[in-house]
Amino acid sequence: xxxxxxxxxxxxxxxxxxxxxFAWASTLSMASQWLWxxxxxxxxxxxxxxxxxxxxxxxxxxxxxxxxxxLGVSKKLLLWIGLVLALCWPVMGYVFVFLMKxxxxxxxxxxxxxxxxxxxxxxxxxxxxxxxxVGRNAGLEYGTVRVWGAVGWCLGVLIAGRxxxxxxxxxxxxxxxxxxGILLLVVLFRLDDRxxxxxxxxxxxxxxxxxxESIGVLKEFKFWTFAxxxxxxxxLYFLFDQQFQDYYxxxxxxxxxxxxxxxxxxxxxxxxxxxxxxxxxxxxLIVNLIGxxxxxxxxxxxxxMRVLLTGLVADKVALTIFFLVRGFEIPLLLVAVFKFMEGxxxxxxxxxxYLIAFQFAQQFCSICFAGLVGHLIDTHxxxxxxxxxxxxxxxxxxxxxxxxPRPKKGRVNPQPMESITPAAQ
Numbered sequence: 001x002x003x004x005x006x007x008x009x010x011x012x013x014x015x016x017x018x019x020x021x022f023a024w025a026s027t028l029s030m031a032s033q034w035l036w037x038x039x040x041x042x043x044x045x046x047x048x049x050x051x052x053x054x055x056x057x058x059x060x061x062x063x064x065x066x067x068x069x070x071l072g073v074s075k076k077l078l079l080w081i082g083l084v085l086a087l088c089w090p091v092m093g094y095v096f097v098f099l100m101k102x103x104x105x106x107x108x109x110x111x112x113x114x115x116x117x118x119x120x121x122x123x124x125x126x127x128x129x130x131x132x133x134v135g136r137n138a139g140l141e142y143g144t145v146r147v148w149g150a151v152g153w154c155l156g157v158l159i160a161g162r163x164x165x166x167x168x169x170x171x172x173x174x175x176x177x178x179x180x181g182i183l184l185l186v187v188l189f190r191l192d193d194r195x196x197x198x199x200x201x202x203x204x205x206x207x208x209x210x211x212x213e214s215i216g217v218l219k220e221f222k223f224w225t226f227a228x229x230x231x232x233x234x235x236l237y238f239l240f241d242q243q244f245q246d247y248y249x250x251x252x253x254x255x256x257x258x259x260x261x262x263x264x265x266x267x268x269x270x271x272x273x274x275x276x277x278x279x280x281x282x283x284x285l286i287v288n289l290i291g292x293x294x295x296x297x298x299x300x301x302x303x304x305m306r307v308l309l310t311g312l313v314a315d316k317v318a319l320t321i322f323f324l325v326r327g328f329e330i331p332l333l334l335v336a337v338f339k340f341m342e343g344x345x346x347x348x349x350x351x352x353x354y355l356i357a358f359q360f361a362q363q364f365c366s367i368c369f370a371g372l373v374g375h376l377i378d379t380h381x382x383x384x385x386x387x388x389x390x391x392x393x394x395x396x397x398x399x400x401x402x403x404x405p406r407p408k409k410g411r412v413n414p415q416p417m418e419s420i421t422p423a424a425q
Contacts, residue, residue: 008138009134009135009138010138010144010145012187013135013140014145014148015148015183015184015187016078016127016184016187016188017127017128017131017145017148017149018148018149018151019152019180019181019183020123020152020180021156022152022153022155022156022159023085023119023120023156023176023181023184024120024156025152025153025155025157026156026157026159026172026173026174026176026180027088027092027120027160027177028053028116028120029153029160030157030160030173031050034160034170035049038097039097039100039101041100045105048109049109049113052109052113053112053113053116053117053121054366054367055113055117056113056118056121056122057116057117057121057122057359057360057363058363059117059122060117060118061125061355061363062215062352062356062360063122064077064125064126064355065126065129065351065354065355065356066351066352068126068130068351068355069348069349069352072133073137075130075188075191077126078127078130078188079189081118081123081126081184082181082188084115084119084123084181085120085177085184086181086185087119087181088115088119088181089171089174089177089178090178092174093174093175096108121359121363122355122359124359125351125354125358128334128354129338130351131145131146132145133350136338136342141284142334142339143280143282143283143284143331143334143335144280144284146334146335147276147277147280147281150280151277153273154270154273154274157266157269157270159172160172160173160176215352217345217346217352218356222405223353225403225405226357226404226405227357228361228403229300229396229399229400230337230357230358231361231362231364231365232365232396233296233299233300233333233397234333234358234362235362235366235369236303236304236307236365236389236393236396237330237362238362238363238365238370239366239389240307240386240389243373243374243377243385244310244323245265248265248323249264249265250382251319268320268323271324272323272324272327273327274327275326275327276326276327278327279328279331283328283331283335284335284339287335287339291407292336292340292343293404293406295332295335295336295339295340296337296400297397297400297401298332299329299332299333299336300333300393300394300396301394301397302328303329303397304390304391304393305390305394306322306326306390307389307390307393308389308390308391309322310322310386311384311387311388311389311390312387314383337358338350338354340407341354344405344406373385376388
């Protein structure tokens with residue numbers, strides 16, 4: 001693998017993942033506060049907003065995965081995603097607001113659910129899997145590219161929180177998303193996807209998967225063992241995060257400063273993301289050393305123990321330390337997921353597997369258990385709920401330890417070709 005080939009794709013792939021995560025964070029990281037402050041929506045309607053987004057994502061994730069596997073490393077689907085993001089300001093800033101205020105909240109929720117699913121929640125897996133696939137073929141470690149997603153997320157949260165919610169420009173999150181979408185289109189138009197068409201074996205054109213072949217992956221037992229593992233482990237992130245901000249805020253003096261808890265959590269979140277930025281380029285070394293399967297189990301163990309200890313130890317300093325462990329845990333899980341797929345499954349189906357086994361399973365777990373977790377918090381308190389969630393995660397860790405298939409020995413990693421093969425049509 002040549003340095004020229006690697007550098008040729010490092011910058012555009014980093015720009016793609018940076019812009020996408022910036023658009024995602026600017027649009028959704030403070031969506032709950034935006035809906036309350038700008039539209040004065042009650043908690044029930046806000047809950048329906050997020051539920052509509054999740055349902056829309058679950059509908060489109062399998063479709064997106066099959067399409068991207070059919071396209072291989074063609075950028076056509078990403079161009080569509082960039083176009084959707086570029087429409088964020090008019091759709092969410094005007095159409096959604098008009099429908100919610102003057103027409104029907106149901107119609108507004110359907111429009112927002114479709115838009116956010118098509119442009120962000122279902123699209124996230126496409127962006128991640130595309131950058132991983134092209135980067136792998138060019139000799140790039142996924143973590144070195146994915147680090148820019150964490151940087152983009154930080155800046156997106158800054159846009160959404162420090163500016164929009166302080167009244168400088170209420171539609172700034174959606175304007176930022178539109179600008180990011182336009183810049184993403186510029187980067188994609190300049191990206192040579194034909195040059196990214198490299199083969200798994202030198203001298204052979206890279207194969208792509210048909211729609212029927214991608215759907216056929218769902219019939220394999222080893223796919224479902226992986227999907228069930230990620231249902232519990234990846235889903236645990238959503239279940240934990242949905243209420244932790246409120247719990248963490250209770251450890252601060254909100255009598256003198258009602259915003260003290262929220263400010264402290266924002267600093268904690270920024271610190272955790274900074275640790276992610278540091279760990280993402282380093283984690284591939286660990287995964288390569290101990291193997292993807294063991295790395296997945298290790299990430300699951302860390303997550304389960306972290307959540308369990310959050311329920312057992314009611315101390316502000318301890319909670320801070322436990323939360324910061326995520327900065328290592330999340331990069332370990334993300335990198336291990338892609339390396340595990342590379343070693344166990346046919347790489348032609350990487351987008352379908354990632355979008356369904358990871359993204360779809362995560363959303364489905366949230367829909368299944370978010371209400372139950374909220375009920376446990378209301379009836380038994382945060383600590384009891386987190387103890388239950390920690391045990392939940394450790395059970396799925398044991399599932400992975402026993403049931404996850406072992407990577408095939410001798411799998412050949414893709415090698416770059418000098419020739420250029422045509423993009424999938």
